[in-house]
Amino acid sequence: MAMFSFARRNRGINTRTDLLNHLIASMGYRRYLEIGVRDPRDNFDKVRADHKDSVDPDPRRPVTFRMTSDEFFASRAAVSDRPSYDLAFIDGLHLADQVERDVVNSLANLAPAGTIVLHDCNPTTESAQSEAYIYGEHWNGTVWKAWMKLRAARRDLSMFVVDIDEGCGVIRRGSQQVYPLPSLDYSTLGYDFLKRHRREALNLVSVDESLKLLG
Numbered sequence: 001m002a003m004f005s006f007a008r009r010n011r012g013i014n015t016r017t018d019l020l021n022h023l024i025a026s027m028g029y030r031r032y033l034e035i036g037v038r039d040p041r042d043n044f045d046k047v048r049a050d051h052k053d054s055v056d057p058d059p060r061r062p063v064t065f066r067m068t069s070d071e072f073f074a075s076r077a078a079v080s081d082r083p084s085y086d087l088a089f090i091d092g093l094h095l096a097d098q099v100e101r102d103v104v105n106s107l108a109n110l111a112p113a114g115t116i117v118l119h120d121c122n123p124t125t126e127s128a129q130s131e132a133y134i135y136g137e138h139w140n141g142t143v144w145k146a147w148m149k150l151r152a153a154r155r156d157l158s159m160f161v162v163d164i165d166e167g168c169g170v171i172r173r174g175s176q177q178v179y180p181l182p183s184l185d186y187s188t189l190g191y192d193f194l195k196r197h198r199r200e201a202l203n204l205v206s207v208d209e210s211l212k213l214l215g
């Protein structure tokens, strides 16, 4: 009984995988890209899309493209008739500059009605959002800074963070009321700002709210 009520909480969308599979089912998406895979059993293998590509430079990982995301997108840029992706999940190197590039490059490879999901947008401790990864420690990195810069600068995107699983950011082409930042320079954006403006600046929403926004 307890198992059943847990599964149905949040309409069954409790993890990044649930959100990705919901998007695939509700939007009829077919082509999926995952940037940063680690152990595919944790997410990649559970994503139910007809065509799946994965990118990770770690030689231990069984992926489609063993290279960095920058190398992957550079190699695709050389191909003129490359098929676009319906859904891109960005979960590679968690540093703001890299994340910003991953989002911009994913947008350039996204179908018109496609969606990007960005993991780790909502760190809840200062230590989790450090620049440096310490082995074994909880780490979201500075993904949130890239998210906030795009929230501040890109009126042509629709963006919200679903309040599940470290914060799953959803990005589509569209429009948004931008949320101004004191500076677009990552080095001056501190955790205090996130703590004070978390809900509005991230556009943090519940699963129920996100389902209305997703349409």
Ligand SMILES: C[S@@+](CC[C@H](N)C(=O)[O-])C[C@H]1O[C@@H](n2cnc3c(N)ncnc32)[C@H](O)[C@@H]1O
Residues within 6 Å of the ligand: 016, 034, 035, 036, 037, 038, 039, 042, 043, 044, 055, 056, 057, 058, 061, 067, 068, 069, 070, 091, 092, 093
């Ligand atoms: C947090 S793990 C991915 C977790 C996985 N997406 C999941 O949902 O379980 C991050 C992965 O990103 C990979 N990575 C690190 N730098 C990268 C880069 N520049 N481009 C692509 N992947 C990268 C790492 O090797 C690691 O496997």
